[in-house]
Amino acid sequence: MAKIKFGTDGWRAVIAEDFTFENLGNVAGAIALYLKNNNFADKGVFIGYDNRFLSEDFALHCAKVLASCGIKPFVSSVSVPTPLTAFMAINLKLGGSIMLTASHNPAKYNGIKFITHYGGPAGDNITSEIEANLQKILDKGSIKKIELSNESIPVQVEIVSDFDSYKIKLIESVDLDLIKKAAPEIALDTMNGAGSIIMPEILTGTLNLKPLILNNSRDALFGGKLPDPSEKNLKQLYGTIISKKLDLGLALDGDADRFGAIDGKGAYISPNNAIALILHYFIERKRHSGADIAVRTVATTHLIDSICISAGIKAMETPVGFKYIAQKMLEGNVLIGGEESGGLSIKGHIPEKDGLLANLLLLEIQSYLKIYRNSMYLSEYLGQIYEKHGRYYNVRLDIEVEPDKKNSIIDYFRNLSGGKISSKKVIKVITIDGAKVLLEDGSWVLVRASGTEPLIRCYIESIDKEYFKDLQSSARKIISGI
Numbered sequence: 001m002a003k004i005k006f007g008t009d010g011w012r013a014v015i016a017e018d019f020t021f022e023n024l025g026n027v028a029g030a031i032a033l034y035l036k037n038n039n040f041a042d043k044g045v046f047i048g049y050d051n052r053f054l055s056e057d058f059a060l061h062c063a064k065v066l067a068s069c070g071i072k073p074f075v076s077s078v079s080v081p082t083p084l085t086a087f088m089a090i091n092l093k094l095g096g097s098i099m100l101t102a103s104h105n106p107a108k109y110n111g112i113k114f115i116t117h118y119g120g121p122a123g124d125n126i127t128s129e130i131e132a133n134l135q136k137i138l139d140k141g142s143i144k145k146i147e148l149s150n151e152s153i154p155v156q157v158e159i160v161s162d163f164d165s166y167k168i169k170l171i172e173s174v175d176l177d178l179i180k181k182a183a184p185e186i187a188l189d190t191m192n193g194a195g196s197i198i199m200p201e202i203l204t205g206t207l208n209l210k211p212l213i214l215n216n217s218r219d220a221l222f223g224g225k226l227p228d229p230s231e232k233n234l235k236q237l238y239g240t241i242i243s244k245k246l247d248l249g250l251a252l253d254g255d256a257d258r259f260g261a262i263d264g265k266g267a268y269i270s271p272n273n274a275i276a277l278i279l280h281y282f283i284e285r286k287r288h289s290g291a292d293i294a295v296r297t298v299a300t301t302h303l304i305d306s307i308c309i310s311a312g313i314k315a316m317e318t319p320v321g322f323k324y325i326a327q328k329m330l331e332g333n334v335l336i337g338g339e340e341s342g343g344l345s346i347k348g349h350i351p352e353k354d355g356l357l358a359n360l361l362l363l364e365i366q367s368y369l370k371i372y373r374n375s376m377y378l379s380e381y382l383g384q385i386y387e388k389h390g391r392y393y394n395v396r397l398d399i400e401v402e403p404d405k406k407n408s409i410i411d412y413f414r415n416l417s418g419g420k421i422s423s424k425k426v427i428k429v430i431t432i433d434g435a436k437v438l439l440e441d442g443s444w445v446l447v448r449a450s451g452t453e454p455l456i457r458c459y460i461e462s463i464d465k466e467y468f469k470d471l472q473s474s475a476r477k478i479i480s481g482i
Contacts, residue, residue, distance in 0.1 A: 004134060006127035007451055009321070010113030012102045015053055019110045021061050026142050028062040030134035031098065031114050032069035034126065037133075040095030040117060044072035046160065048085030049100035050194040050255045052110050053220040055079065058100045060157075062112070067156045071095070077161035079194045079218070081256030082113065083354035084166045090119040090350065091165050101194065101255040104228035107221045120326035120351035167202055170357055173349055174364045179207050182367030184247040187212040188359075189237040191227040192219040195256030199356055207363075212240060222254065229253050229260025229342065229355075231268040242266050248366045248378070250359040258342030259355035261362050267379035272301040272394055274362060275338035277378065278346075279304060280385050281365050282335060283311045292335035292347070295328045297321070298433045299396070299446055299459045300340040306389040319433035320448065326351035340396070340459070393468040394461040399479050401456050406449040409456055409482050410435050413447050421445065422467070422474040443467060445475050 004011055004018075004027060011027060013019040035041045047063055049055035056079070063073035074092060076085075082099045089097040096117050102109035114122045114130065122130070188203060188211050190196040196216040203211045214236060215223060225233050229251035237249040241262050251260035261269040269277070275296070282288050293314040296304050308315040313335070318324035322345075325337035329351040338344045343353030346361070362378065369376040386392075401409060413435035416426045421439060430436040434448035443462035450457055458475050462468040 004131070006122075006131060009103065009121065010099075010101075010111050012105055012109050012111030014108050015110050021058070022142055024058055024112060025061060025065050026134060026137050027112055027130075028065040028098070029069065029137050030130045031096075032066055032071055033133040033136070034114075034130050035071055035095050036069070037129075041069075041071050043093065043095035043117070044074055046074045046076070046085060046088040046092060046094055046097040047100070048076045048080040048082070048088070048097065048194075050082075050102075051079045051192060051196065051218045051220060052100075052102060052107065052254070055100045055110060058110060058112075059098075062098055062100070063157050072156050072158065074158045074160050077159050078197055080163065081194045081198065081252075081354075081356060083257055083350060083352050083356060084163060084198065086115045086119045086352040087166045087169060087350050088160070089115055089117055099255065103255050104226060104253040104258060106226060115352065118330060118351065120330065121321075121323040123323050123327060163198060167198070167206060169349070170202065170354075170360060171206060173346060173357060174360045175367075176207070178371070179209075179364055179367045182370045183209065184363065184366050184370055185210075185244070186363065187214060187237060187240045187244070187246055187249045188216075189214040189229070189234060189249065189251040189260075190216045190256070191225070191229060191233075191252060191254065192217060192222045193227050193252055193254040193256055195252040195356060199252060199256070199359070202356070202360070212244065212246070214240065227254030229258060231260075231270075234260055234262060234268070238262050238266055238268075247370065248363065250362065252355045252359065253342065256355045257353045259344070259358040259362075260342070261359070261378065263366070263378040265377045265379055267377070269362070269378050269382070270340075271338070271342040271344070272303070272340045272392070273382055274358065275336065275344055276301060276303040276307060276385065277365065277382055278344070278358075278361050279336050280307050281368070282346075283307065283313075285368075288313065288335050289333075291333050293328075293333055295325050295334050295337040297325065297339040298430065298436055299448070300338060301392050301394055301461060302442065302444070303385075303389055303392040304338070307385070310388070317430070317432070322353045340394070390463040391465075392461055392463055393465055394459070395472065397458040397460070397472065397476065398450075399456045399458055399476065400454055401479065403454050405482060406456060409479055410447055410449060412478065412482055413437055413445070421478075422470045424467070441467070443471060445471060447475075447479070
């Protein structure tokens with residue numbers, strides 16, 4: 001068995017290989033020990049799950065392990081998004097939540113994520129404690145095997161089917177009347193994921209829209225695609241938008257904590273651009289204060305910083321992983337927190353990334369543009385932002401390397417202070433996560449090691465299109481030469 005370790009968003013593994021009922025039970029037992037040791041055991045735990053193979057059975061198994069440890073489990077009656085699972089920890093005043101999901105990973109994976117009592121992802125200190133508890137369990141053998149038939153569900157398990165409170169929380173963050181007034185024509189691709197039930201309910205039942213819904217049936221294989229709302233995976237949504245002449249297309253990933261969008265012109269709105277666009281909209285509509293800050297990860301666009309400077313608010317940088325943004329949100333005054341991989345939350349919402357929230361905010365902006373900006377599309381609105389702040393070109397390169405070369409590559413970039421990359425001077429090196437090299441013209445390169453694959457992840461951004469191309473070539477050449 002491979003060592004069970006929590007990454008930036010929980011533990012994920014291949015079903016029936018390492019992700020087995022026995023291993024999952026041991027992880028659930030380690031979470032139970034954490035709850036007991038930190039005085040959360042009497043508060044109970046909500047358990048949510050996505051549409052992956054055996055997810056509901058894995059969820060029930062976790063519930064039985066928790067119940068056997070004296071912790072009351074509240075189990076969802078249907079597959080639900082990760083952000084809803086996070087919200088339930090707050091709403092029911094529980095000791096935390098468990099989400100069974102592998103997010104946007106391939107269909108053969110499943111995973112488990114522990115969410116804290118404050119509705120945010122567990123920090124490094126918590127996951128380290130859970131991993132230490134797991135080792136104690138493994139040293140003794142394993143958690144006692146538990147009968148899996150439905151007839152043996154302990155009486156302590158409570159099934160939860162009412163999620164109206166989460167819907168209300170979402171709607172509090174958007175201008176409901178504006179969306180209803182504009183009545184934009186939209187399509188939604190839930191990618192056969194955990195947002196397949198609740199997101200259509202919000203669009204039709206709460207907002208009175210008539211969206212075209214794509215891929216909202218359960219399919220544990222996700223139609224043979226990655227349940228990742230990246231541009232290459234949204235061709236069906238693109239075709240629907242263009243052929244039906246709709247205003248906007250929205251998408252969710254496998255557990256609905258990430259988002260994707262295609263506007264009425266067929267333009268893909270990347271998460272980097274969507275976060276900047278929402279921030280700009282908040283400022284334009286006076287939905288901010290001078291004490292607010294915008295928080296982004298080290299891999300996320302500096303367009304956010306430029307918008308903040310013009311508005312007189314502060315921008316803050318964190319390591320990669322929404323758990324670091326969540327910690328800043330708990331401290332208060334975070335207007336928006338976002339990461340380039342598609343995570344976003346805002347002030348007043350849960351400290352967890354929420355793809356449904358991001359979709360609704362983009363829907364509100366499109367509604368505003370339809371009524372007050374002569375039916376402008378999101379990409380056109382983004383163009384106005386570029387006119388003021390410059391066009392930011394960015395990309396992530398996944399470069400295969402020998403595992404023993406990862407540290408050498410990162411060390412090389414860490415030691416570049418005072419040097420050059422492709423004719424541009426290095427003015428600063430940031431080392432809070434990998435190595436981020438800032439160049440004299442505002443361009444930057446970030447290198448991070450993948451924790452699970454023989455890859456270096458290389459993030460590059462520049463406002464100079466030609467230098468952006470040169471920077472990619474130079475970064476590849478440096479990395480391959482080490």
